[in-house]
Amino acid sequence: MKKIKISLVLVIVFVLTILTTSTASALNDFGLDATAGHVNAFKSQVNNPPGVGFFQNRLGQMIGLVLSMVGVIFFILIIYAGITWMLSGGNDQTITKSKDLIINATIGLVIVFAAYAITAYVGTLLTSPIPQP
Numbered sequence: 001m002k003k004i005k006i007s008l009v010l011v012i013v014f015v016l017t018i019l020t021t022s023t024a025s026a027l028n029d030f031g032l033d034a035t036a037g038h039v040n041a042f043k044s045q046v047n048n049p050p051g052v053g054f055f056q057n058r059l060g061q062m063i064g065l066v067l068s069m070v071g072v073i074f075f076i077l078i079i080y081a082g083i084t085w086m087l088s089g090g091n092d093q094t095i096t097k098s099k100d101l102i103i104n105a106t107i108g109l110v111i112v113f114a115a116y117a118i119t120a121y122v123g124t125l126l127t128s129p130i131p132q133p
Contacts (some may be wrong), residue, residue, distance in 0.1 A: 013076060
């Protein structure tokens, strides 16, 4: 029964994350593309034909979605551990479980962001032009 509840909460978090991310990405233009077209630094990005950079944009959106979900899951785990700790009533075993959950959630978040940073760095190295001597 507990596994069903956890699975249901994860599915709800996943669906809410997808809905909020899709809605936010659909609404985030605010005329910034038109404004950025007047700035020389962004003209090449704004004036590209629709097919240019499609894969990179979609990959970036998927990575952003996954990182959003990781953040939401981390937030839920921290809230759950905090509530469990507060309601433990001084039970040392429950307090230890709550502390371990907070520590493990934090370590997991650090690992995910470190993996993202390493991937971004390697991706930058692979896509940057090789300097000519």
